[in-house]
Amino acid sequence: MAKAHDNAAVTAIDNDIVSTLSPSDMKTLLKDARTVDLTPGQVVLDVDAPVKEALFPETAVLAYVGCYSDGGCAEMISVGRNGVTPIDAMMKGDTAAHRCEVQVPGTATAVPVEAFQALREKSEAVAEVADDYARDFVDHVMQVAACNAAHQVEERAARWLLDLHDCVPGDDIRITQERMAEMLGVNRSTVSGIVQDFRERGLIATTRGVITLLDRPALEAASCDCHRHDSKSDKTA
Amino acid sequence: MAKAHDNAAVTAIDNDIVSTLSPSDMKTLLKDARTVDLTPGQVVLDVDAPVKEALFPETAVLAYVGCYSDGGCAEMISVGRNGVTPIDAMMKGDTAAHRCEVQVPGTATAVPVEAFQALREKSEAVAEVADDYARDFVDHVMQVAACNAAHQVEERAARWLLDLHDCVPGDDIRITQERMAEMLGVNRSTVSGIVQDFRERGLIATTRGVITLLDRPALEAASCDCHRHDSKSDKTA
DNA sequence: ACGGGTCTGTCGAGTTCTCGACACATGTTG
DNA sequence: CAACATGTGTCGAGAACTCGACAGACCCGT
Numbered sequence: 241m242a243k244a245h246d247n248a249a250v251t252a253i254d255n256d257i258v259s260t261l262s263p264s265d266m267k268t269l270l271k272d273a274r275t276v277d278l279t280p281g282q283v284v285l286d287v288d289a290p291v292k293e294a295l296f297p298e299t300a301v302l303a304y305v306g307c308y309s310d311g312g313c314a315e316m317i318s319v320g321r322n323g324v325t326p327i328d329a330m331m332k333g334d335t336a337a338h339r340c341e342v343q344v345p346g347t348a349t350a351v352p353v354e355a356f357q358a359l360r361e362k363s364e365a366v367a368e369v370a371d372d373y374a375r376d377f378v379d380h381v382m383q384v385a386a387c388n389a390a391h392q393v394e395e396r397a398a399r400w401l402l403d404l405h406d407c408v409p410g411d412d413i414r415i416t417q418e419r420m421a422e423m424l425g426v427n428r429s430t431v432s433g434i435v436q437d438f439r440e441r442g443l444i445a446t447t448r449g450v451i452t453l454l455d456r457p458a459l460e461a462a463s464c465d466c467h468r469h470d471s472k473s474d475k476t477a
Numbered sequence: 478m479a480k481a482h483d484n485a486a487v488t489a490i491d492n493d494i495v496s497t498l499s500p501s502d503m504k505t506l507l508k509d510a511r512t513v514d515l516t517p518g519q520v521v522l523d524v525d526a527p528v529k530e531a532l533f534p535e536t537a538v539l540a541y542v543g544c545y546s547d548g549g550c551a552e553m554i555s556v557g558r559n560g561v562t563p564i565d566a567m568m569k570g571d572t573a574a575h576r577c578e579v580q581v582p583g584t585a586t587a588v589p590v591e592a593f594q595a596l597r598e599k600s601e602a603v604a605e606v607a608d609d610y611a612r613d614f615v616d617h618v619m620q621v622a623a624c625n626a627a628h629q630v631e632e633r634a635a636r637w638l639l640d641l642h643d644c645v646p647g648d649d650i651r652i653t654q655e656r657m658a659e660m661l662g663v664n665r666s667t668v669s670g671i672v673q674d675f676r677e678r679g680l681i682a683t684t685r686g687v688i689t690l691l692d693r694p695a696l697e698a699a700s701c702d703c704h705r706h707d708s709k710s711d712k713t714a
Numbered sequence: 715a716c717g718g719g720t721c722t723g724t725c726g727a728g729t730t731c732t733c734g735a736c737a738c739a740t741g742t743t744g
Numbered sequence: 745c746a747a748c749a750t751g752t753g754t755c756g757a758g759a760a761c762t763c764g765a766c767a768g769a770c771c772c773g774t
Contacts, residue, residue: 306623308701314627316619327615332608337616371569374611378564379574381618382553386543388625389633389662390551392760416721425626427762432723448721448770464545629730653751664732669753685740685751 250275253349254409255296256322257373265363273351278302280419282342285326289336294329294356297321299346301407303423304338315400315423317381318343320407327377329353330370343423344404344414387466393426397434398463400424401444401451411453438462487512490586491646492533493559494610502600510588515539517656519579522563526573531593532562536583538644540660541575552637552660554618555580557644564614566590567607580660581641581651624703630663634671635700637661638681638688648690675699 250273258266278284278300285291295302297320304316304325316338319325326336334353360366387396400423404413417435421428435451438444443459445452453459460468487510495503515521515537522528532539534557541553541562553575556562563573571590597603624633637660641650654672658665672688675681680696682689690696697705 304619306620306627306703308627312627314623316622328612331612331615333612337612338619374615375565375568375570375574378568378611378615378618381615381622382541382575383543385553385618385622385625386541386551386662388622389660390543390545390549391662418721423626425623425628428722429724429763430761436723446722466543655751665752666733666754667731673753683752 250349253296254298254321255324255349257324257369258296258349260369262363262365265359265366268359269351269356269366270349272355273349275347276350277347278342278345280342280345280414283339284342285336285340287336287339291326291329291334291336291353293350294353295325295348295350297323297325297346297348297407299344299409300342300348301344301346301404302340302348303343304340305423307339312425313422314425315343317377317384318404318407320344320404321409322406323373323377327374329356330374330377332357343419344408346408383466387464388425391464391466393424393430394434394437395462395464396424397431398438398443398459399467401453402456402459402463402467405453405456413451413453414449415451416449487586490533491535491558492561492586494561494606495533495586497606499600499602502596502603505596506588506593506603507586509592510586512584513587514584515579515582517579517582517651520576521579522573522577524573524576528563528566528571528573528590530587531566531590532585532587534558534560534562534583534585534644536581536646537579537585538581538583538641539577539585540580541577542660544576549662550659551662552580554614554621555641555644557581557641558646559643560610560614564611566593567611567614569594580656581645583645620703624701625662628701628703630661630667631671631674632699632701633661634668635675635680635696636704638690639693639696639700639704642690642693650688650690651686652688653686 250270253270253273258269261269276295284295284302299321301318301320302325303318305313306316307313324330325340328334328336360370387399391399397420400420401413404415405411417431418428421431424431435444435446438459439446441458443453443455443462445454487507490507490510495506498506513532521532521539536558538555538557539562540555542550543553544550561567562577565571565573597607624636628636634657637657638650641652642648654668655665658668661668672681672683675696676683678695678699680690680692680699682691
């Protein structure tokens with residue numbers, strides 16, 4: 241489960257949302273923060289659960305997933321150091337509409353949701369950051385929704401890897417092909433073939449449980465342009 | 478193009494969002510409103526366009542669509558009498574992130590976006606309505622995103638018809654199979670087969686350009702349960 | 715070094731969906 | 745009514761993807 245680190249005060253964290261805050265807002269926000277370790281598959285928040293904390297991922301990546309009666313699952317969107325979960329908290333909601341799982345292991349900073357909402361009330365800047373993020377989030381999910389309907393698996397796989405790349409600090413992505421298949425809603429053997437293809441073309445390298453991006457521009461070319469649309473953050477390698 | 482009706486004052490309109498407002502808020506909102514006629518395929522708002530008006534559909538249905546370089550298109554989500562466009566305006570944005578087209582012809586009430594935002598500032602209730610709607614919208618799009626990845630066409634088609642049914646006043650949906658295919662991101666011949674199947678099973682009736690829901694519960698059974706998740710509004714026939 | 719668990723590559727039969735094409739049906743217009 | 749435009753049914757070859765299964769590879773712990 242989420243293992244809290246020793247409670248040394250959290251001072252600076254490697255998360256894009258938090259980084260944009262003013263020093264004083266940041267200090268207020270992080271006053272009651274704690275760092276948590278997250279392990280793959282762990283359910284951070286389940287459907288209709290009350291939201292207690294806002295999570296700002298650093299090296300971890302979280303993902304909203306839909307789970308169905310037939311046992312199937314699929315990803316809605318993933319969130320890493322470029323974002324915060326749950327989106328509900330950013331939109332003044334107090335319960336989670338969807339299940340949120342740990343996609344890639346790592347750390348995140350947890351802030352009591354009351355602390356965040358209080359700061360939001362006080363600081364115009366924080367409110368704006370939250371609103372801006374919520375809008376970007378919606379843009380992205382809408383893009384994904386259409387992409388999943390319109391494009392074939394190979395393009396979507398490339399797009400998904402790029403999305404995930406935006407969520408992690410380096411170029412290594414700790415993800416299994418099995419999970420990748422589930423998130424894309426396709427069979428593992430299909431993913432296996434695609435990954436092989438990407439590897440042969442030099443776009444990625446793989447070791448057991450890890451995919452490393454080697455040639456991001458080429459991967460972008462292999463993907464549908466759904467990714468480019470909503471990633472304003474260039475991750476110039 | 479959008480044809481404005483004669484400028485008789487708009488007093489009451491058949492839209493769920495507007496209906497929930499207090500009489501005074503409603504009056505304020507509708508002060509500068511005008512009714513517009515919308516025709517299928519018409520682009521209400523394009524990508525990156527400045528938002529000038531908020532549209533509250535009555536009999537019309539709008540849809541956010543992603544359009545791609547290969548000529549393909551797909552729907553993100555549709556909005557009818559149960560909602561308002563653009564979602565950006567509900568989230569304090571001033572530009573449209575995605576293209577919004579007319580899916581089903583009919584009428585909508587247009588309100589200058591400044592009027593809406595001004596009212597939102599003044600009225601706590603209006604602000605809450607906007608926030609609530611934005612959250613529901615996000616929930617729904619996230620559901621659609623996963624659904625499009627995980628489920629096969631027949632289930633998705635049923636889900637899509639149910640979504641659309643929530644957007645229109647009666648049980649008749651003025652939509653062509655060709656458009657339906659495009660929105661689902663599949664071939665028209667696939668839709669043709671599915672529609673036929675639904676018809677033979679008594680779930681729907683069809684005439685040229687119109688699909689009529691006959692047995693909603695059965696259609697729900699034929700769909701994945703993605704629809705049930707986010708439609709709190711029972712449309713008890 | 716060894717065993718066990720997990721991740722990955724591969725295969726083949728079967729299903730779903732695509733794509734282009736054509737004929738026919740239906741509603742609308744002059 | 746005739747002519748037209750547009751929507752729908754259908755067909756067949758082929759591509760994309762599924763599903764279950766198995767073998768091998770890798771990493772972990774002891």
